[in-house]
Amino acid sequence: MTEGSNGDALARIVATASTQLDLLADARRRPEIDRAGLAQTALDLLLESIAREAAAAGGELVGFAERFEADKARGLDVRRHLIALGADWSCRHCKNDVVRAVILTLADDVWKPQLVCRACGRTSPLAPRGIAALKKRFGARLEDPAWDPTENGFEVSS
Amino acid sequence: MTRIRGKGVFDDVAPRRDPLTQSAATPEARLRQLGVDAAERVGPSNVGASKILDVVGKERFAKVDAVRVPGRVAWLNVELARELGFDVPASGRLTESSERAILDAVAWRIPPKGEEVGDRETLRVFADRYGGTGLGGTGGAGRTAFLPFGNLSIKGIGKTPLSPDNDRDFLHSHGGAPMREGFVEAIWGEVNANLFTEGSTRILAVIDTGDFTEFPDGTKERRALIVRAGAQIRPAHLLEGLSGHKTSGPVFARSAKESGHLVTRQVRGEAVMDFNATMSSLIDAHAKTAAEQVRWRILHGAMSSSNMELGGAQLDLATETSQPYTAPIHVLKWSQPYLQEHTERLSEIERVARVVYDGFSKAERSLFAVKQVKVGQEFGAAYEANLAEQLAKAAGLKTAVAERLMETSPETVTAYAKVVRELAALTNEDGRFNADKTVHLDKSAVDVFNLLRRFPALYFADPSADHTPSIRDLLTPMIHANPGAALRLGHRIDELVAEFGPAYAALMDAAKSDPAYEDAAAMARSVTQRAAFENMPLDRLYKAELHHALIEQIDAYAWHNDARIFREVIDKTVSASQRSVDALIGQGTARRLDDGGLELGKRTIDGIDYAVRAWPEGRRRLHLELPVRPNDGGFELPTVPGAPTLSSQQLDGLVYRFTTDGWKTTQEVEARREGDRVTFDIPVLGSDVGQLEGVFFAAQGRFWLKDGASNFRGYSFAVPDRAELSTLDAALSSRE
Numbered sequence: 001m002t003e004g005s006n007g008d009a010l011a012r013i014v015a016t017a018s019t020q021l022d023l024l025a026d027a028r029r030r031p032e033i034d035r036a037g038l039a040q041t042a043l044d045l046l047l048e049s050i051a052r053e054a055a056a057a058g059g060e061l062v063g064f065a066e067r068f069e070a071d072k073a074r075g076l077d078v079r080r081h082l083i084a085l086g087a088d089w090s091c092r093h094c095k096n097d098v099v100r101a102v103i104l105t106l107a108d109d110v111w112k113p114q115l116v117c118r119a120c121g122r123t124s125p126l127a128p129r130g131i132a133a134l135k136k137r138f139g140a141r142l143e144d145p146a147w148d149p150t151e152n153g154f155e156v157s158s
Numbered sequence: 159m160t161r162i163r164g165k166g167v168f169d170d171v172a173p174r175r176d177p178l179t180q181s182a183a184t185p186e187a188r189l190r191q192l193g194v195d196a197a198e199r200v201g202p203s204n205v206g207a208s209k210i211l212d213v214v215g216k217e218r219f220a221k222v223d224a225v226r227v228p229g230r231v232a233w234l235n236v237e238l239a240r241e242l243g244f245d246v247p248a249s250g251r252l253t254e255s256s257e258r259a260i261l262d263a264v265a266w267r268i269p270p271k272g273e274e275v276g277d278r279e280t281l282r283v284f285a286d287r288y289g290g291t292g293l294g295g296t297g298g299a300g301r302t303a304f305l306p307f308g309n310l311s312i313k314g315i316g317k318t319p320l321s322p323d324n325d326r327d328f329l330h331s332h333g334g335a336p337m338r339e340g341f342v343e344a345i346w347g348e349v350n351a352n353l354f355t356e357g358s359t360r361i362l363a364v365i366d367t368g369d370f371t372e373f374p375d376g377t378k379e380r381r382a383l384i385v386r387a388g389a390q391i392r393p394a395h396l397l398e399g400l401s402g403h404k405t406s407g408p409v410f411a412r413s414a415k416e417s418g419h420l421v422t423r424q425v426r427g428e429a430v431m432d433f434n435a436t437m438s439s440l441i442d443a444h445a446k447t448a449a450e451q452v453r454w455r456i457l458h459g460a461m462s463s464s465n466m467e468l469g470g471a472q473l474d475l476a477t478e479t480s481q482p483y484t485a486p487i488h489v490l491k492w493s494q495p496y497l498q499e500h501t502e503r504l505s506e507i508e509r510v511a512r513v514v515y516d517g518f519s520k521a522e523r524s525l526f527a528v529k530q531v532k533v534g535q536e537f538g539a540a541y542e543a544n545l546a547e548q549l550a551k552a553a554g555l556k557t558a559v560a561e562r563l564m565e566t567s568p569e570t571v572t573a574y575a576k577v578v579r580e581l582a583a584l585t586n587e588d589g590r591f592n593a594d595k596t597v598h599l600d601k602s603a604v605d606v607f608n609l610l611r612r613f614p615a616l617y618f619a620d621p622s623a624d625h626t627p628s629i630r631d632l633l634t635p636m637i638h639a640n641p642g643a644a645l646r647l648g649h650r651i652d653e654l655v656a657e658f659g660p661a662y663a664a665l666m667d668a669a670k671s672d673p674a675y676e677d678a679a680a681m682a683r684s685v686t687q688r689a690a691f692e693n694m695p696l697d698r699l700y701k702a703e704l705h706h707a708l709i710e711q712i713d714a715y716a717w718h719n720d721a722r723i724f725r726e727v728i729d730k731t732v733s734a735s736q737r738s739v740d741a742l743i744g745q746g747t748a749r750r751l752d753d754g755g756l757e758l759g760k761r762t763i764d765g766i767d768y769a770v771r772a773w774p775e776g777r778r779r780l781h782l783e784l785p786v787r788p789n790d791g792g793f794e795l796p797t798v799p800g801a802p803t804l805s806s807q808q809l810d811g812l813v814y815r816f817t818t819d820g821w822k823t824t825q826e827v828e829a830r831r832e833g834d835r836v837t838f839d840i841p842v843l844g845s846d847v848g849q850l851e852g853v854f855f856a857a858q859g860r861f862w863l864k865d866g867a868s869n870f871r872g873y874s875f876a877v878p879d880r881a882e883l884s885t886l887d888a889a890l891s892s893r894e
Contacts, residue, residue: 027821031697032734037821045855080815083827083841095776098841119843120679 009053016049076137078102079153084133085126091117092124103155109145116155168411168429174418175357177741178557178882179889181748181758188241193309193389193416201307202263203243208309211284213412214395219284220319222303224266226279229367229383231257232337232715233344233724237761238362238387242308248797249765264385265365268303268316268333282306285318289397290463290506296320301333310362313384334371337382339476340364341708341728346475348732349699352741353454356443356470359388364724380712389416390473393510394464406517417469419443425525433526437511438536443470444507445540448500453548454696454737455607456480457593459489461502463510479593479701483602484582487593489701495590497583500541508533546575552610553665554689557740559672567668574661581606581654584647586639597700603647604633611693613662618682621663630655674881684845684879688739691847698731733872739847742876748890756886757781759875765797768873778877780840780850782814787834808856814838816852844879
């Protein structure tokens, strides 16, 4: 990596950080805003930006990028991905298609997912695209009975 | 008598504004609502002629030549500018040429006496004459004049011929308007357009010409040209000079026609005005506006026949304020407080009705079926009915349902409204409280709108439960009175708490069989969502704080020389202050989709297209679009500020992280590429309402973008349920 590209990367990170500061300053002027929630998004995006630059830089910085990716995967909140998991799905009971939550049930050491309908509150199974999206994000954990899904925003049914 | 007759004079009455279906109005109808004659394409952008000159009559205008002045656009109402035909980039950021076009149209000033015009370009402008109270010796518009196009008036254009030639009355004779007032009117104009059925005058632009008003004490205040749009027909136009009242009949007829309130009857095959029915329609419109003010906790602050539109729309907004509770606040010394301001409106309308009535000849009285109008009686009854209806809406009921209940179960609605009104009127001390410089937090004894906002969720969870403790909690009693009074207040609150539960339950029982609700669950969702959204306080619009904040921004503008400051504060204040679900459903434009759905509420905000998409079978989506175009092996987002370029991989991996609950929770939605656009679809339910804001970022990194020109601007939305969609469908069909 050259000195110039270092400078470019830093400039991009600073630009990202600067805009995050704008967001937080803005939130202070808006009484209706959940500042903790917005701060979390700001931090996520800043770390994402740094990790991308680290991955592009190569060398020992890649270690940071890998650590970031691992941490991101570990802490993934399913509630942020309800739209992808609800692809092609509609509630078996009321036909609405807005997902409120994902509920997991442990059966034979495998977590079985169902979607909770935001309109009627009842559950029904995911469509194939939703299952694929779930597996892409949570993969092997769905087959780990020791996993605590509530840490990733799932609801658990006994 | 022939002066108000003639073929077609009473035909083609302007269509009334309906907030719910406004998006289905044709461009021509929208222009007519703005007082623009689209048939006569005049003006810099061929916007069309100013109708007010013909409606009020050219004889009621003082003509004067204005000269072109240099300036810059401090703030532009981008969507209104587009509606009027100005070419504004999708990003909302003015280019040099688009700013030039705006300035060419509206940057005019009447030169002060003694100033040579020289070889400067001039434009004939028109200052309207009117009468009434609070005019400070002017004969009407002392510092405002209409342009011949766009029905645009320029406030702060300089001293008009109607301004008093009297240096002792400095306020009414300097001809300027404070920049602060321009922004106040800009904000309130847009908020009023959302909140009030009859709408409001709106501000197209605030132009900085670099001028200041220098007060006799040596202080200075930055001025601006405030470009106002809308019909702007005032009751005071009928009072012009009072001695000239005999000409008010024709002006009344034409004005009522343009406001959509003219009622006709057939006489020998010809449509002629039915005066009393027309007056009743106007009285009802004003009563509705007055009731809506109570429902939104808004005070106009300076009621007079020249500070309102004849059709009930809001006009002259510089003193307007909201408040956190329901205290009897006032702004000007002489004005009536909240909950009493309607009495001022009534006395102004009474005066106008009397003048118009007196102006008819005997023959005209016969032709127009003119009888003495009992304005006080009619207004009083209309106000009571409208207020009951508005408070039923504040309970979360749809407009159509509240209207029907006033027909079918008026006692139930008024009994509930009576309890709400009594709660609203409870104060810790007698008197009226000046809200010009103070936000009053300790005058009201309860927060009745907090109860209305949060109670539906509890009620529908178990309608038959005893909710008395919750009702008391939600009222958050705030008793600061002396011990004796506090005890009495506490007892009264307890009595009203006990009355509220049954009154509310009776209201909901009466509404549950209304065809506007598909079933009990749909009703519960609709009521709960509407009440929770509409009853949030308008906490950015307290006059004492808003004016102070704007002064700070004007100082910052002077320091940084950056007009984006104003866009940030004005656009966001407006966005955060929209409360009417009906008006949000009817915002923007509407069209049919090829697959049988409807696209509603379409708006372009800072280069991003937002809309609500709805299908008859129940599917609902918030839909976002960003235009893309190939560029140097990548893809440019041409409408987004800075026109960034993304790689194909970045574009395909574009994600929108958004919130609709003020960042308490967030979700993500992935982009879909559709031809020359990337789109995002967010599943929602009918009756959902909120404010969408978020950030776009590429999953492959190195790109992210906020959904606003500066920080989040957001898109306020309301999603129609089945019945509302059907109403919009019918409105679109009638246009087709």
